[in-house]
Amino acid sequence: MPTPPPRLNLVVLRSKDIDRAARFYEQMGLRFTRHAHGSGPIHYSSEVNGLVFEIYPVTESSTPTISTRVGFAVDDVDLIVRLLGEIGAKIITPASDSQWGRRAVVEDFDGHRVELTKGAPSP
8 A cells, every 4th residue: 555645844944044034934924933952053943734844044064045945825915925025025926816826926035935825716
């Protein structure tokens, strides 16, 4: 009997300013707590629907993650884009209707591309 496919449960991004990065993602509704495991660095962690989303500081020994693209399904793409714009986020692709539903792409303060979507209505 085949095993079920894997389920994504962790995303870790690296940031030059974890406090500023947390403010960006909080505009989408994520809520963070500050963590440090043992002697590891202080970082932010948010758990929603079984997914842990963490923001760690960039260090001399860590690799930048700016080529990582993340996507979030949100209830109101236009509202989230407006809130992110108000705090200075770069809007790459303004909110518009697409084959995937309402969609926009923004850039966080470290250069990560973030895709926001609200699903296409059912036929």
